[in-house]
Amino acid sequence: MxxxxxxxxxxxxxxxxxxxxxxxxxxxxxxxxxxxxxxxxxxxxxxxxxxxxxxxxxxxxxxxxxxxxxxxxxxxxxxxxxxxxxxxxxxxxxxxxxxxxxxxxxxxxxxxxxxxxxxxxxxxxxxxxxxxxxxxxxxxxxxxxxxxxxxxxxxxxxxRLAAAARAGRADNPVLAWTQGHEVGRGDPVVLPLRTAVEARCGRLLQLWAPLVAWVMLARGDIDGIVGYRPELVDLPAGALLAKEAGAEFRALDGGPYEPSIDLPPAERGFVAARPALLERLLETTAQACRPAAAGTGSTGGTEGTGGSAGAGGSGGAAQGGRVRLTR
The missing domain is CATH 3.30.540.10 (Fructose-1,6-Bisphosphatase, subunit A, domain 1)
Structure with missing residues (x-):
């Protein structure tokens, strides 16, 4: 779409x-x-x-x-x-x-x-x-x-992303996971969220190269991507490719989501998937984020600077919080 x-x-x-x-x-x-x-x-x-x-x-x-x-x-x-x-x-x-x-x-x-x-x-x-x-x-x-x-x-x-999942994957989707490299082990959201997502899919890929995962989603090789405080630098190119191919996006709590370089790390979390799968994934992510959000005030968890782990890439000089677009 x-x-x-x-x-x-x-x-x-x-x-x-x-x-x-x-x-x-x-x-x-x-x-x-x-x-x-x-x-x-x-x-x-x-x-x-x-x-x-x-x-x-x-x-x-x-x-x-x-x-x-x-x-x-x-x-x-x-x-x-x-x-x-x-x-x-x-x-x-x-x-x-x-x-x-x-x-x-x-x-x-x-x-x-x-x-x-x-x-x-x-x-x-x-x-x-x-x-x-x-x-x-x-x-x-x-x-x-x-x-x-x-x-x-x-x-x-x-x-164009096919509307239907590949054979055998309607109930066992293949997903990818990406998270910011600075997300710590004590983050109150990351472990319950990733565990919940993995329990609801046939396979959860952690590629350490999110751009590769975005291409796989756009091609239909995988069915969705879940991102928690993802990288700034590699997000726009991959997300635009998948979105223009037909993937749909939401925030982790089910709210609207528009890939933007002006988002701070705590607001970059997303679910991207073929339309038929999106609502089912959102039930999982919203439920997993809710207990942690009640304790921290947001679904973003502890502050981190970005960088990628899991399906993420590397965090460098360009990583951090909100990008200032004015000189």
Whole structure:
């Protein structure tokens, strides 16, 4: 289902922006794939067990160079370097346009030799994603979406989520889980929520690469994703892809949900699924969140800065609370 809310009219050619983003993501993918053949320098990042490699930094630098060459005035929020302000005379006119870049979603997988990772770029007009691109360097395939115009698969054909679950999965859905890397073991929501979700599905994937999970949902490989205080950087690209392919979204408590980079971590929790499954999942998540919310005042649990665990990716310089969209 394409976005039902009115589409923003950003002062940018989205067809051109899609081409630029796809080319940047695929070039970064080539760099990452070639780098996997060499021993990696793996360094700790932050205090929650996250890591970074030289490939993260090199791929991010490549993407930033390509974006800056075409859109010098656009703001860029990147996983490793954080906020990069626009430059030159175009910066004022483009103040509401923000790119989010995850050059290597799945660094923790790469660090242990598991080839499950992706490259993601999103362009937002204000807080709302209007373009999303996800590239899988392993298979060399790319998926993209423009708000209100649907999603496209690697061959450029429309990508639509089938209304019915695959055979045998109507009562045993396959789901993915993502959570912020800084969500602590003592968080009052995460364990009961994840346990409840896992008890109601046939399989719960924890990929440590949420962009891969978003592609799987858009393709119909899995039936839904549950996110608790998820990452900022990789959320818009993947969520827009799945939404434009036909997935529906709600907040964990069943309320309305619109992916936005202006949401603080405590308000980013979501359920995304094929429409026929959504209400059943919401019964589970709302019930699991309710006891904890009564004790904490929200379904967000304890404060964390973002980063991904479970089906999440890595938390870096770009992670944290609400993004300030004004300079």
């Amino acid at each position: 394409r976005s039902s809310s009115p589409s923003p009219a950003p002062p940018v050619d989205l067809a051109k922006a899609r081409r630029v983003a796809v080319e940047a993501a695929e070039a970064a993918g080539d760099l990452l794939r070639a780098g996997m053949a060499r021993p990696l320098e793996i360094r700790p990042k932050g205090t929650a067990g996250d890591v970074v490699t030289e490939l993260d930094l090199a791929a991010e630098a490549l993407i930033l160079r390509r974006l800056r060459a075409v859109y010098p005035g656009h703001r860029v929020i990147a996983e490793e370097s954080g906020v990069n302000e626009g430059t030159g005379t175009a910066a004022g006119a483009d103040a509401g346009l923000v790119w989010l870049v995850d050059p290597l979603d799945g660094t923790n997988n790469v660090a242990i030799g598991m080839p499950v990772y992706a490259v993601g770029l999103a362009l937002c007009a204000g807080p709302v994603p209007v373009l999303g691109v996800v590239h899988d360097p392993v298979t060399r395939r790319t998926w993209s979406a423009v708000r209100g115009e649907g999603a496209r698969g690697p061959d450029g054909a429309p990508l």
